[in-house]
Amino acid sequence: MPKRSGLDDPDYAAFAWARYRRVLGWMAIVAVVFIAGAILVLEQVYGPLGWVAILAVIGGAGGSIMLAAALMGLVFLSSGSGHDESIDDPE
Template sequence: MRGRFKILFGGASVLAVALTAGALIWISASGTPLRLHLVIAITLAIFLSLMLAAALMGLVFFSNESGHDQSAADEAARHDPDGWQDED
């Protein structure tokens, strides 16, 4: 399970670096001068947003595969048998 999480996170890292570089190249080609603060802001915004999204999606898959979701659903069904139930 953790191996797939590392692969997902590694792929997201490569994609984030590529998209950040692409955004900087595109902005530079449009004639906007690339000042240091602009480069830092764009790099942090794009890279950290994509990495956060990848981490959260990876945790969703990790939680599902590890059985934590099913144990939470079973516990909720035990406390409220007439409530929402997972349809597996």
């Protein structure tokens, strides 16, 4: 039986996915801090914000930060686990 490597190895896959979730957790904290700061700055500039504007900041800024973190995290997960190298290129 061939030796498993990267994400094919259940122990390493569990470790890699735990690291990915930890990175996303830290980025969620960064997103919350950024959103709070953005709302405070917008309130200083424009006065009291309506709930629609606050939801727009949460969805726009928070969604962008978390989407970028998720995609970059998957790139690093794939590259760091050796999963990219395990792909068989027929050419």
